[in-house]
Every structure is written in C-alpha cells, then in structure tokens.
C-alpha cells in the first residue's frame with residue numbers, strides 16, 4: 001500500500017523548484033513533475049519529517065519563527081511581510097497550531113493515525129501537455145432556412161399560434177426540409193445537429209394532419225400518434241410543446257406517460273382518452289402489459305426521437321414491442337364503423353381526381369386549407385414512422401432498415417444528402433447515387449411546396465399501388481382490405497411461402513427478429529407482385545423494388561460509415577488539462593468565474609460520471625461557495641437514514657464502531673491564514689436518474705426557469721433537453737463516446753445562439769482530443785495558468801492564486817471531514833468514479849485508461865485525505881452504506897407477460913425473470929422508467945432441528 005500514499009515531504013533537491021514558484025507567486029503555474037509516468041509518484045512520509053520541515057511555527061505566544069527553508073528564499077522580505085500581514089489579519093487563529101510552509105506556503109494538518117498522509121495541492125502534479133490543433137474542418141449546418149412558417153401549407157391558425165404563443169416566425173432548415181415530407185405521410189429518418197428544431201419539425205405536421213380529420217377527432221377516438229422518447233425530462237418537454245401546438249385545435253388531446261408517476265393516475269388518464277401519447281419506452285410498455293384501455297388500433301404515426309439513444313440504452317426490445325403492439329392492435333381491430341362508412345361512401349360515389357381534391361380541402365374564411373396525405377394515413381390502417389437523432393449509428397441504420405418503408409432521409413449538414421428519397425432512385429431507374437459531395441447530392445427543389453408536389457405526382461399518379469403496399473410493410477400485409485382482391489391473393493401466397501421459410505430459423509420470441517421477418521416478407525411480396533405484372537422485365541423490377549438499393553440506403557450508409565459528427569458552429573469548444581489534485585478547486589473556480597465574476601447571471605451545466613458524484617459535488621460546492629445548507633436534500637437524507645435505521649435494527653454494534661470511525665476522521669483542522677471564504681450567490685441544482693420522480697421534475701422545472709445557476713448532472717440531461725439561456729457546458733468527466741460529447745455540448749448554443757463548452761481532461765487523457773478530431777470535432781486548449789484566478793474573488797485576503805486555491809481546498813476538505821455522513825458520501829462518490837472509469841467503452845479506453853490514474857491524487861479531487869484502500873474498506877464495511885438497487889425497468893415477471901394476450905414473450909433471464917442482455921451498465925439506473933424493482937431472492941433458512 002505504501003506506493004499509494006501521498007507525499008508531504010519536500011526532498012532537498014526539489015527545494016530550488018519550490019523557491020522558483022515562490023518567486024513568481026503572482027504568476028500562477030501548475031507545478032509539474034516532468035518525469036511523471038502516470039504511475040504512482042508519492043511516497044510514504046516519515047513520521048517525524050513534518051516536524052523537521054516546519055517553516056513557520058506559531059508557538060503558543062504567537063511569535064513567528066522563520067524556518068531555514070524560507071530563509072534561503074530570495075524574496076524573503078516580501079514573503080515575511082505577507083506572513084506577518086496574514087498573522088495580524090488572522091490574529092489568534094494559529095494559537096497553538098502548527099502549519100507548514102511548503103511550496104504553496106500552506107499545508108493541511110491531519111492526525112497521523114488516520115493514515116497520516118497529506119499532500120500539497122501544487123506538488124508532484126504531472127506536466128500539463130500542450131495539444132496542438134490539427135487541421136480539421138468541422139461540418140457545419142445552416143440553422144435557419146430563410147423561409148417563414150406561412151410558406152408552409154399549414155393551417156393559418158397554426159402559423160398564428162407559432163408566432164403569438166411560441167414567438168416563432170422563421171423556419172429552421174430541418175423544418176423546411178422535413179415538414180412537407182412528413183405531411184406526405186412518408187416514413188422519414190431525420191438527422192440534424194443538436195438544437196436545430198427537430199421536435200417542431202415532426203410535431204407541427206403531425207398536428208396539421210390530425211386537425212384536418214373530419215368529423216373532428218375526440219379524445220375517445222383512440223391514440224393516433226405515439227412519440228417514444230428516452231428520458232423523462234425530454235418526454236415532459238416534448239409533451240409541453242404538443243400542448244402549446246394544439247391550442248388552436250382543442251379537440252386534439254396530448255398525454256404523457258413518463259415513468260416515476262403513479263400508475264393509477266396514468267391509467268385514469270388513458271381511460272379518459274388521448275390523441276397523442278408522449279412517453280418513455282419502458283413506461284409505455286408497462287402500460288401495454290397492465291392497462292387494458294391502452295389500444296393502438298388507431299395509431300397512424302410513430303415517432304422515435306433520439307433513436308440512437310433508444311437503442312444503445314437497451315430499449316430496443318421495448319421499442320420493438322411498441323411497434324409490434326401497434327401492428328397487433330391494428331390487426332385485431334376488425335370492426336371500425338368510421339372506416340366502413342368511409343369505404344361505403346367512396347364506393348357509392350366514385351369521383352374524379354379533381355372533385356376528390358376539392359372535397360379534401362376545407363375552406364376557412366378566404367383561405368383554403370389543404371388536406372395532406374398524412375390525414376389520409378390517420379384515417380387508414382396504415383402507419384407512418386419517423387426516426388430522429390443528431391447522431392447516427394449502425395444500430396439506427398438497422399432500425400431504419402427494419403421499421404421504415406420507402407423512406408426519405410433528411411440530413412441537413414452541408415455536403416450531405418439533404419433529402420435522399422428511396423422512391424426517387426426507383427423511379428429514374430438510375431444506379432444508387434453517391435451523396436458525399438454537394439455535386440452528388442440529390443437535387444432538392446428549394447421551395448418545399450415543389451418537393452411536395454413532385455412527391456404527390458410520384459405517389460398518386462405513377463405508382464399508387466406500390467406506395468400503398470410498400471409504404472406500410474407491416475400494416476399493409478395484415479390489412480388485405482387495403483388492396484385489390486388479386487393483390488391480397490398474391491400477398492397471402494407470398495406471405496405463406498416466406499413465412500414458412502423464415503419461421504424455421506427465426507427466433508419467435510424476439511420482437512426484433514419478428515420485424516426482420518416482416519420486412520423480408522414485404523420485400524418478397526413486392527417482387528412476386530411485379531414478376532407477375534411483367535415477367536419479361538423481372539430483373540429490372542426486382543432492382544427497382546428492393547428497398548436496400550436506393551438513394552436512401554446509400555445516403556444513410558455513407559453517413560453512418562463516415563461517422564462524422566456535427567456541432568453548432570456557434571459553440572466555442574475548448575478543453576482544459578487539469579492535474580487530478582486540482583480538479584475540484586478548478587471546478588469551483590470556473591463556477592465562480594462564470595456565475596459571479598465574468599457574467600453575472602451565467603447559467604451552466606456540469607456533466608459528471610455517476611449519480612453519487614452528482615449528489616456529493618452539488619452539496620459540497622453549494623455549501624462551500626454559498627454557505628447555504630441544502631434543506632431539501634438534508635430532509636431526504638434524514639428520511640432515508642430513518643428508513644435504514646428501521647431496517648437495520650440489529651446494527652447497534654456497528655453503529656458504535658462507526659462512531660469510532662468518525663472519531664478517526666475528526667481532523668485537527670484550522671482555517672488557513674486566508675481566513676473565511678466570502679460566500680457568493682450561486683444557485684445550485686442537481687439531476688440524475690435515481691432521484692425521486694417529483695424531485696427530478698421539480699429540479700428540471702426550476703433550472704429551466706432560473707435566470708442563472710449551475711446544474712450538476714449525469715448524462716440523463718445530455719439528450720434533447722432544451723434549457724433556455726445555458727451559456728456554458730462543462731464536462732467534468734470525459735464522455736463515454738464522441739457521440740455523448742456531441743449531445744452534452746448540444747445543451748448550449750441551441751437555435752443558433754452563442755454558447756461555450758469546456759471539457760476537463762487529465763494530463764493522461766490528453767489524447768482523447770485526437771479521438772474527437774477523427775470525428776471532425778475541433779477543440780482549442782485553454783490556458784490552464786489562469787484557471788484558478790477566480791478563486792481570489794472568494795478568498796480576497798489570499799496573497800496569491802495558489803493561496804486562494806489552498807484555502808478553498810482546505811474548506812472543501814474540512815466540510816467533507818465534518819462528520820461520518822459527509823465522509824461516506826465522499827467515499828461513495830470516489831469509489832463510484834473509480835468504477836466508472838474502469839468501465840469506459842473499449843474504443844475510448846486507450847485514451848481514458850484507468851491504469852494511468854493516480855488514486856491518491858484522485859482522493860484529493862474528492863476532498864478526501866485518506867488513502868484509497870482505507871476508503872474502500874470503509875465504504876465496504878459500513879452496513880448503512882448499502883444503496884437501494886435502482887428499480888430495473890428491463891425486468892418483467894413472467895406472470896405479467898400473460899396479462900396481455902398475444903404479447904410477445906421475452907427471453908428468460910435468471911430466476912424466471914426476463915432480462916434484457918443489452919442493458920448498459922453505464923446508463924441503466926439513469927433511465928429508470930418505473931417498472932417494478934428486482935426482488936432480491938431470500939436465502940433459504942435452514943430448518944432448525
């Protein structure tokens with residue numbers, strides 16, 4: 001263990017360096033050890049060394065003695081004057097206490113028996129490397145399109161509502177490109193950068209499609225739209241947008257199912273009826289299993305927002321189950337009076353195209369409102385699917401291949417496929433086009449109306465039957481009434497033959513497999529149909545109809561293969577290399593600088609790795625910087641303490657030993673010479689996935705409303721959330737992937753606003769920048785020498801930046817060592833981070849290598865003074881430290897499976913439960929959706945004889 005202890009001594013040969021620092025005390029610099037190898041550099045301190053090295057000893061009478069070390073210093077008189085001033089300012093503070101004067105002039109003292117290891121904040125730090133910038137040309141996106149909402153073919157009430165209630169007039173690029181296509185009822189995959197207005201790009205046409213349904217919808221008509229979203233906060237935000245958009249159309253009712261809430265209330269809401277359902281996949285699935293009134297027979301549109309996240313969080317089964325439920329419910333809905341009436345009317349009054357068009361439109365005053373194809377989709381048994389994300393992955397490509405039929409790919413980044421249409425290639429019978437450069441990009445008419453018109457022609461005139469069949473691969477085959485009789489016959493024959501061939505080797509338990517089979521089936525049926533239509537042209541038709549060989553597939557493949565990431569050009573991206581020991585004080589400094597010094601009223605988000613880190617850091621920083629005690633959190637803590645006390649009645653003995661432990665941590669601490677820190681007014685917030693639902697929602701609401709403040713959070717806040725006025729994103733812990741980096745940074749600089757993003761890296765992590773550069777992300781290194789300057793604002797009596805930093809660190813450590821609770825929280829945060837660090841995904845592990853961590857220095861970054869092994873033992877041995885396991889939304893009991901007839905069975909996990917193998921260790925608890933928790937199996941009691 002010796003090699004993990006921290007060194008407090010100053011070896012003689014280092015003294016020159018120390019003096020050098022003292023000389024330039026005003027010019028702050030990280031002191032580095034140039035020979036740092038990333039391995040342990042500290043050594044055990046001989047017990048008596050501290051005494052020998054005391055430079056300023058304040059004896060019981062307060063008379064300062066100057067040590068040899070300081071005598072040798074060239075700026076002796078200055079230094080002495082500073083010390084004398086300190087002494088007069090802090091009269092009496094040092095009575096009877098011993099302080100060392102090392103490189104940073106101040107040291108914390110600790111009882112030798114609690115490990116006896118203390119370290120200097122500025123000593124033995126590894127050198128901060130300079131990372132030059134490579135010539136990377138980031139991809140840019142034009143955010144605004146230069147058109148207005150009134151240019152779209154949408155209801156004037158919607159245009160007015162957007163302007164009056166949302167303050168929106170000009171269209172964003174993604175909206176201009178995507179709205180007309182969605183109004184066409186086409187399946188779409190949309191990729192555009194963070195904060196580019198994707199939510200409105202799908203919500204607006206959906207409302208447009210729904211409001212045109214006549215007779216008007218009512219809430220009992222069933223759920224028409226399902227929007228699946230990975231996190232609760234994003235679900236709430238999206239739901240709120242729908243609420244705003246339906247203002248002019250009060251008969252459309254949006255609803256929210258987001259987990260964490262009482263099932264009973266949600267059930268009641270579902271019974272009352274909804275037109276649009278926004279929810280997290282786990283919760284929707286939960287209701288699918290337990291709520292009889294939830295029915296998707298009328299669902300005409302499915303939106304999968306943050307599609308890549310939905311998949312990499314292990315939600316793919318939930319998503320597949322929802323898609324399948326829509327399919328099953330539609331299939332099961334044999335009696336549909338509205339559809340029958342509509343069909344009969346059509347049969348009785350065959351009309352020509354012109355009359356049909358005029359019937360389809362409605363007159364409002366002098367304006368004629370067009371009925372779009374999407375409205376027809378809502379009235380049929382078909383379904384439109386929309387996938388969205390700012391980042392694409394192979395998994396999204398697979399999902400698109402499985403769920404989208406004859407889709408359109410909208411990518412708004414420069415030089416990419418603006419619109420790649422799977423039907424366009426088929427029509428022209430041209431080989432698939434390359435979409436890498438502007439030159440090769442499929443031509444898109446500038447006016448969205450033209451796009452719409454062209455597509456109308458494509459679908460309505462040239463290939464209506466094909467579109468009808470192809471567009472809805474899953475629903476069409478199961479709803480023969482949509483086809484002519486002969487089509488049905490062929491479809492059924494083809495279906496049978498494909499089904500037979502596939503059933504043998506398919507995994508009938510897997511929803512995902514089910515969709516693959518369905519997709520194959522749909523493609524094969526199309527081929528069969530066409531070969532019968534024209535035998536001689538078989539080969540050509542085959543190529544034409546295979547959805548894989550088209551512009552869409554090529555464009556998507558290229559986009560995924562290139563793996564380039566796009567960030568708003570308005571965000572100034574930088575990184576700061578901070579030695580481990582200085583991380584916490586540097587964080588405090590940046591918070592003070594951003595919220596107090598530079599921009600009064602700055603609003604920032606700080607991303608940390610684990611929920612334990614979030615809890616601990618937010619409370620600690622709030623207490624140290626503002627002096628405020630967090631009452632709510634304390635209450636929560638007391639509650640959980642009481643609960644634990646009840647549960648552990650027989651822990652009296654352990655409690656006693658814990659008391660002893662806390663004694664051990666009563667550090668002989670005194671304020672450093674700088675005296676008390678000046679409290680500043682900063683509002684702190686914290687957010688993570690394991691917080692109680694109400695608290696989580698309240699924090700989100702408060703932070704959104706706040707004019708300034710700091711939100712410390714995990715990646716639960718990295719996706720989609722749109723908090724106004726966030727002007728700085730700070731990544732305190734490196735992200736698990738370049739994609740996560742993009743989404744975290746994307747919380748600022750939204751809708752073309754200016755923002756800044758800073759990432760903290762350890763010296764050993766510096767090469768992570770190269771990894772980001774490979775994805776065309778370019779960052780600039782910030783000068784670390786100024787990073788701590790803001791601390792002088794809160795420690796104004798400090799004579800140097802270093803002194804201020806030590807004073808803040810001292811206060812942080814003092815707070816952490818006040819009592820057992822604090823220490824446990826710190827230890828938990830520390831161990832959770834170490835564990836997290838060891839679990840970085842393989843492709844970033846070479847840059848974020850846990851073997852290069854200095855665990856002793858890391859303890860300092862958690863304001864701990866104890867050796868890592870002691871901490872780990874403490875955390876492990878404390879019986880009250882057993883955390884409640886987060887409820888696992890991926891677990892479903894077998895008896896629940898049976899509640900909904902026809903619901904697909906999932907694979908068996910341990911102990912008769914179904915467990916999704918792909919649940920990610922990094923995110924599982926963050927995205928809990930409220931399903932019942934795992935029950936711990938009780939060990940069988942031995943029968944007493």
Ligand SMILES: Nc1ncnc2c1ncn2[C@@H]1O[C@H](COP(=O)(O)OP(=O)(O)OP(=O)(O)O)[C@@H](O)[C@H]1O
Nearest residue numbers: 170171172194195196197198199200390720722751
């Ligand atoms: N036409 C518009 N003009 C101005 N602001 C807009 C417009 N459309 C949307 N916005 C605003 O842009 C912000 C970002 O929108 P949104 O949350 O939909 O982005 P996003 O692309 O979904 O981002 P992310 O990928 O991070 O989820 C929101 O504050 C929204 O109100």
